[in-house]
Amino acid sequence: MTLFVSPGDGVVDRIIKRTQIADNIYEFWINAPHVTKTGRAGQFVVLRIDETGERIPLTISATRKDDVRIVFMATGKTTQQLATLQEGECIRDIAGPLGTPSDVKKWGRCAVIGGGVGIACLPILARELKAAGNEVTGIIGARNAGLLLLEDELREACDDLVICTDDGSKGFHGFPADILKEKVAAKALDAVWIIGPAIMMKITSLATLDSGIKTFVSLNPIMVDGTGMCGSCRVTVGGETKFACVDGPEFDAHQVDWNELMNRQRTYNPQEKESLEHYHEHKCRCGDH
Amino acid sequence: MKNRPAEERIRDFKEVATGLSAQDAVLEALRCMGCPRPSCVNGCPVSIDIPGFIEAIAQEDFRTAARIIKQDNMLPAICGRVCPQETQCQGTCILGKQYKPVRIGALERFVADWERENGVEAPTTAPPTGKRVAIVGSGPAGITAASECLRAGHAVTIFESLHEAGGVLTYGIPSFRMPKDIVKFEIDQVLALGAKLHLNHIVGRSVPVDELLAYDAVFIGTGAGLPYFMGIEGENFNGVYSANEFLTRINLMHADKFPEYDTPVIRGTTVAVVGGGNVAMDSARVARRLGAKVYLIYRRREEDLPAREEEVKNAAKEGVEFICCANPTCILGGPGVQGIECTRMDMCELDDSGRPVPRACTGEGSTFTLDVDVVIEAIGQGPNPLLAGLIPGLKRGKRGNIEVDEDGRTSIPHVFAGGDIATGAATVIWAMGSAKTAAAAMNRMLAETEE
Ligand SMILES: Cc1cc2nc3c(=O)[nH]c(=O)nc-3n(C[C@H](O)[C@H](O)[C@H](O)COP(=O)(O)OP(=O)(O)OC[C@H]3O[C@@H](n4cnc5c(N)ncnc54)[C@H](O)[C@@H]3O)c2cc1C
Ligand SMILES: Cc1cc2nc3c(=O)[nH]c(=O)nc-3n(C[C@H](O)[C@H](O)[C@H](O)COP(=O)(O)OP(=O)(O)OC[C@H]3O[C@@H](n4cnc5c(N)ncnc54)[C@H](O)[C@@H]3O)c2cc1C
Ligand code: SF4
Ligand code: SF4
Ligand code: FES
Numbered sequence: 001m002t003l004f005v006s007p008g009d010g011v012v013d014r015i016i017k018r019t020q021i022a023d024n025i026y027e028f029w030i031n032a033p034h035v036t037k038t039g040r041a042g043q044f045v046v047l048r049i050d051e052t053g054e055r056i057p058l059t060i061s062a063t064r065k066d067d068v069r070i071v072f073m074a075t076g077k078t079t080q081q082l083a084t085l086q087e088g089e090c091i092r093d094i095a096g097p098l099g100t101p102s103d104v105k106k107w108g109r110c111a112v113i114g115g116g117v118g119i120a121c122l123p124i125l126a127r128e129l130k131a132a133g134n135e136v137t138g139i140i141g142a143r144n145a146g147l148l149l150l151e152d153e154l155r156e157a158c159d160d161l162v163i164c165t166d167d168g169s170k171g172f173h174g175f176p177a178d179i180l181k182e183k184v185a186a187k188a189l190d191a192v193w194i195i196g197p198a199i200m201m202k203i204t205s206l207a208t209l210d211s212g213i214k215t216f217v218s219l220n221p222i223m224v225d226g227t228g229m230c231g232s233c234r235v236t237v238g239g240e241t242k243f244a245c246v247d248g249p250e251f252d253a254h255q256v257d258w259n260e261l262m263n264r265q266r267t268y269n270p271q272e273k274e275s276l277e278h279y280h281e282h283k284c285r286c287g288d289h
Numbered sequence: 290m291k292n293r294p295a296e297e298r299i300r301d302f303k304e305v306a307t308g309l310s311a312q313d314a315v316l317e318a319l320r321c322m323g324c325p326r327p328s329c330v331n332g333c334p335v336s337i338d339i340p341g342f343i344e345a346i347a348q349e350d351f352r353t354a355a356r357i358i359k360q361d362n363m364l365p366a367i368c369g370r371v372c373p374q375e376t377q378c379q380g381t382c383i384l385g386k387q388y389k390p391v392r393i394g395a396l397e398r399f400v401a402d403w404e405r406e407n408g409v410e411a412p413t414t415a416p417p418t419g420k421r422v423a424i425v426g427s428g429p430a431g432i433t434a435a436s437e438c439l440r441a442g443h444a445v446t447i448f449e450s451l452h453e454a455g456g457v458l459t460y461g462i463p464s465f466r467m468p469k470d471i472v473k474f475e476i477d478q479v480l481a482l483g484a485k486l487h488l489n490h491i492v493g494r495s496v497p498v499d500e501l502l503a504y505d506a507v508f509i510g511t512g513a514g515l516p517y518f519m520g521i522e523g524e525n526f527n528g529v530y531s532a533n534e535f536l537t538r539i540n541l542m543h544a545d546k547f548p549e550y551d552t553p554v555i556r557g558t559t560v561a562v563v564g565g566g567n568v569a570m571d572s573a574r575v576a577r578r579l580g581a582k583v584y585l586i587y588r589r590r591e592e593d594l595p596a597r598e599e600e601v602k603n604a605a606k607e608g609v610e611f612i613c614c615a616n617p618t619c620i621l622g623g624p625g626v627q628g629i630e631c632t633r634m635d636m637c638e639l640d641d642s643g644r645p646v647p648r649a650c651t652g653e654g655s656t657f658t659l660d661v662d663v664v665i666e667a668i669g670q671g672p673n674p675l676l677a678g679l680i681p682g683l684k685r686g687k688r689g690n691i692e693v694d695e696d697g698r699t700s701i702p703h704v705f706a707g708g709d710i711a712t713g714a715a716t717v718i719w720a721m722g723s724a725k726t727a728a729a730a731m732n733r734m735l736a737e738t739e740e
Contacts, residue, residue, distance in 0.1 A: 034487070034495040043494075048452055054542065054551035055452075077551055093452040095489035224542065224552075227450050227491060228675055229460075229514040230534035234525060241518065241525065246675060260525055263624035267527040271553035278548040 013091045016067050023146045024074050025117055026083050033066040035096040041125040042102030042218065042250050045070065046226040048093040049085070054078050057223045057245070059195075060097060061120045068096075071120030071149065077275040098226045099249050102216070104128045108190035111183060112158070113139045113176045113204060115196025119149050121218060125193060126157035134191075135159050139179050141200075145170035176200075180207040189213050194253060198262050205253035215253040219244045221264055236260050295606040299577050302464045302545060305603060306370070309392075311349075314399040318346035321391045324383055329393060332381035334722035337361045339378060339393055346396060355404040358397060359412060363436045364429065364475045364721065366405065367458060369398025370467055372718050373597050405474060414482055415442035420735045423448065423504040424484075425492045425676060428456020429717045430510030430708025430724040432479050437728030438508075439482040443735060446504075447484055450491040453541065454480075456512050458717070460541040461533070463571050465578070469540070493676040502680075505738070506703050506731045509691060510724060513709035515671040519563065523620030524666075528555050532564070532572045532667035539575055557581040557663030561629045562609075563617055564667035565589065570600040572665045573609045583609045584659055588616040588634050588647045616649065618656070620664055630658045672710050680704070688713065697727025705731050 017029040035045055044059045045068065056078050062069040074083040085091070102125055110129050114122045119140045126136050138158035142148045143166045155161045162179050163171030172179065176194075183189050184207055191214045194204045201217040208215045221233045221244050228246035235244050236257035242248060291307050292298070298305050309317065321343040329339045338357050345354035358365045374380070374394035382390035404410075420443045424431045427449040435445050453459050458472045480486055490496055492511075501507055516531035518524055530538075535554070538544040542552035560576040562569050565587035576583045585604065587594060591613045594601055605611065614634045621628035633655050636645035649655070672690045677683060684692045684700035690713055691706040693699055699706050705727040708720035 034490055038494060038497050052543070052550045093489050095450060095452065095491060095495070097494050098491065224534060224537055225451065227514075228673070229516070230537050231516045231518065231531040232534045234518075236525060241520075264525065264527055266624070267555070268553045271547065275548045275551055275553070 013094045015085055015087050015089050015091065018085070018087050021071070022142075022149045025071065025120075025147070025149055026074065027061075027069060027071045027120075027149075028082075028085075029064070029067045029069050030091060030094065031066055032068045032094050032096070035060070035068045035094060036063040036066055039063050039068060039097035040101035041104060041121075041128045043097035043099045044226070044249065045094050045096030046098060046223065047082075047091055047095070049078065049081055050092050053081075053092065055093075055095075055224060055226065057098070057220070057226055059121045059218070060124060062124050068094075071117065073117040076272050077279045080276070081279065095226065098245055100247065102128070102193070102250055104132050106133045107214070108134060109137070109188060110134045111137045111139060111180065111189050111192045113141075113180060113192065113194045113196075115141050115176060115194075115200035115204070116143075116147065117149075118196030118200070118218070119154075121195045122193075123150060123153050123157050126154065130157065130159075137183070137189075138162065139164065139176040141165065141176040141196075143167065175204070177204040177207050180204060184208055184211045184213065192216070193218075193250075198258060198265065201253065202256075202258040209254055216250045217253040217256065218249045219251055219256065219261060220249065221261055222267060235264075292603070295608070298465065299607045302578060304468050305465045308402055309395050309399045311351075311399075311403070314346055314396055315349060317392055317396060318343045320384065321347070322384070327383075329378045329382045329391070332376075332378040334377065334716075334718045335361045335725060337378075337397075342400065343391065343393070343396060346400065351400055351403045351407075352410070354400045356410065358400060362721070363412075363433065363479055364717075365397050366401035366471050366475055367429070367467065368718050368721075369394050369396075369401055370471075371458075371462060371716075373716060375598065377718065401475075405471070409478060411478075411481065412440060414440050417444065418442040418735065420444065420505045421446070422506045422508065422731065422735075423501055424508045424510065425501070426456060426510040426512055426708070426710075427454035427476070427486065428510055428512050428708060428720065429458060430512070430710075430720040431456070431508065432476055433721040433724040434508040434510060434705075434707065434728040434731070435484050436479040436482060437725055438506075438731060439479070439484055441732040441735070443505075443732075445484045447486045448490040448492045448496055449486065449488050451541065452488050454486060454488065456510075460537045461568070461571070463536065463540060463575050465574070466571070491675070493679040498679050498681075502701075502704070504703075506735055507705065508724070508727060508731065509676065509699070509704065509706040509710060510708040510720070511673040511676055511710045513670045513714040514673040516666070517669045517671060518666055519617065519668060521617060521619055523622065523626070526620055526622050526626050527624050528557070528622075528626035528662055529620060529664045529666070532562075532568045532665055533670065535572055535665050536568075536575065539579075545579060554579070555663050557661070559659070559661045560584070560663040560665060561586055561617070561659055561661040562665045562667060564669075565594040565596060566667065566669075567596045567600055568670075569667035570596045570604045570609075572667050573604050574607055576663070576665065577607050577609060581663065584612050584661065585609050586612045586615050586617060586629075586631060588614065589644060590614055590636060593644050612659075614647065615657075616647065617664075621658070626662050626664055628658050628660050629664055630656060632656050670714050672713070677710065693723075693727070695726070696730035697723060698730060703734065
């Protein structure tokens with residue numbers, strides 16, 4: 001449709017490898033050299049599948065030469081459509097890396113904690129923290145064993161890995177917050193990263209509240225451009241308005257206005273439902289699935 | 290130029306102003322006196338040979354008219370539509386002293402539209418020099434700098450962080466004023482001169498700064514894309530938008546066509562737009578087209594509205610209700626917007642710009658509340674902070690804009706800047722003018738370093 005020259009050399013943004021790694025969770029390796037050149041832990045990409053698509057942010061989960069890995073849960077219209085794409089197919093637009101990288105330095109003893117699909121953000125972070133000379137404990141949690149991901153990789157990237165499930169179907173029966181509490185009580189930590197759904201980050205970060213341990217969370221407000229131009233992603237941190245896409249997405253957990261974030265995440269719930277219905281209806285009519 | 294009737298146009302996003310017919314264009318052109326020292330040219334930031342191209346129209350030689358305009362302006366269909374002509378070329382036309390000025394903008398648009406329909410002549414370019422130039426941003430400034438460097442024979446690479454080129458022309462100015470196919474067409478003319486355009490490339494991130502500085506010359510045209518917020522209570526409720534977000538959702542992401550397009554927007558039953566400039570008018574007129582009742586809240590008097598008079602009239606005709614001498618103090622609701630509380634303003638002594646200073650009234654009846662479910666803040670934008678802050682040694686002004694000399698040079702020898710990032714939010718043609726100046730200096734510098 002557009003007359004513009006496409007980005008790169010025409011070989012970028014191609015799906016190199018596609019794997020379903022847990023219930024409803026997919027791992028894509030995508031060729032995107034402009035992202036991998038400088039992409040680091042804590043940063044994300046914004047992608048748009050096609051001409052009519054929405055721009056959605058997804059965290060950089062790993063990089064390997066010219067390929068970037070994203071891991072996503074097929075929840076709504078865009079992620080469900082993304083899950084239907086096959087190896088060799090292209091994604092129309094991938095912009096990135098966006099956001100400020102994680103504050104990786106020598107902290108001492110670090111814990112990286114992932115909930116649900118947030119686990120996907122941990123490998124790159126654990127590796128960078130290790131490389132900076134830290135001792136890294138991974139703590140991952142999901143509702144049940146079927147939703148756990150990247151276990152083997154994390155076991156390799158971390159010095160120690162603790163697995164939790166809400167229903168006890170694997171590992172510790174309980175939440176990552178419980179494990180974190182123990183470690184805080186034992187004064188065994190200097191810095192903590194918590195990445196997952198907002199409610200999980202809010203609750204888990206309470207464990208370090210009175211301890212003075214630096215605690216980072218990766219906020220996931222609704223974004224449009226991801227470059228600091230619209231303000232859709234604004235969050236309140238320490239009483240100040242910040243743009244998560246450029247000032248973050250990582251912030252001090254104890255300064256975040258969680259209720260505001262969670263309210264703003266729900267802004268388009270009715271439209272999201274409509275969009276998904278429209279997509280399924282359209283898919284049936286076209287008969288391509 | 291005529292406008293389509295308001296009741297018709299608020300039902301779509303098609304262009305409001307209809308162009309001149311060839312006959313009308315010739316008649317209008319005949320009004321020009323072809324002044325030997327044309328004052329209109331002084332009013333045009335890129336100094337188009339206005340009497341020259343108008344004379345060609347009068348002789349019905351539209352091809353020559355196009356050629357003359359293109360010597361100084363590669364984006365005439367855009368400028369003919371969005372230039373604030375009344376304060377630029379037409380504002381200084383001698384005929385305006387006694388009668389109406391020649392409608393230079395409409396004539397420029399006519400010529401550009403005629404050329405688009407009748408085949409465009411590619412401009413000539415110098416033989417390749419082997420020099421590499423990087424352009425950051427594909428707004429009017431970046432595109433203009435690119436075209437000047439391409440014509441001088443340099444290899445030009447443009448980096449744009451969004452998925453489409455054009456800057457504000459694409460994501461900001463609504464299609465009923467600036468149809469997107471025309472933006473695409475004019476930019477493609479420049480790209481066709483041989484530029485490489487990398488979309489989705491954020492310079493400073495996808496393109497590291499040292500890679501950028503390795504080019505023989507660099508032009509930064511990253512614009513004034515940072516939206517300001519008022520800082521009042523309730524500002525982060527769902528349904529409070531910056532004008533940038535609201536307009537981007539519509540213009541770039543086509544949320545007006547949801548669910549055909551995936552990006553949503555809250556349409557609102559009643560919308561309050563805060564601000565009085567062109568951006569506020571655009572937001573209000575878009576909100577009207579999405580079916581809302583629209584209030585525009587402005588803190589000074591109606592006669593102080595900084596927006597173009599024509600746009601204020603258009604907004605009023607389309608049913609936007611103006612509430613002047615009022616300032617929002619609080620947004621009500623949570624999590625959604627339920628209302629906006631405002632204070633009436635009194636006009637006091639004049640400030641430096643000669644406008645009265647608004648001061649909040651006190652006492653009974655000085656506040657009022659409007660029931661609205663969407664608030665759009667259009668109170669200004671600052672320079673795009675992302676890249677400028679990442680380049681070591683790049684001197685910036687207090688507000689974060691890049692400091693340049695009269696040739697567009699920054700504090701780094703081979704780095705130039707122009708457009709809104711240097712001047713602060715201005716106009717399309719000022720962005721183009723400053724980019725042209727900078728590109729000329731770049732081309733001189735590159736010529737001097739020729740071995
Ligand atoms: C910085 C950042 C990193 C993220 N990383 C990942 C990741 O690695 N893996 C992953 O599965 N998810 C990630 N997300 C969330 C992901 O962007 C959303 O799941 C996705 O946008 C949902 O789109 P949808 O159309 O499938 O679902 P929808 O039905 O449209 O939305 C489902 C929910 O996702 C959120 N959402 C919707 N649109 C957006 C948007 N444009 N921007 C942000 N959130 C939105 C909303 O809270 C919404 O309620 C990240 C979000 C952010 C901000
Ligand atoms: C709603 C609205 C209406 C307006 N109406 C008018 C009008 O009617 N008439 C008029 O004359 N003027 C108008 N203006 C002002 C005019 O649009 C601007 O003055 C002009 O666009 C500035 O051009 P620019 O090239 O400097 O910047 P922009 O048009 O802002 O373009 C900058 C580009 O740089 C890109 N960019 C930023 N950072 C990076 C990076 N790090 N890497 C890569 N790319 C980057 C951005 O994505 C953007 O595409 C309006 C402005 C707005 C917002
Ligand atoms: S570019 Fe703008 S100011 Fe210059 S002649 Fe054309 S309309 Fe007038
Ligand atoms: S000042 Fe007016 S009348 Fe004179 S040349 Fe310019 S447009 Fe024509
Ligand atoms: S997503 Fe637009 S400013 Fe952050």
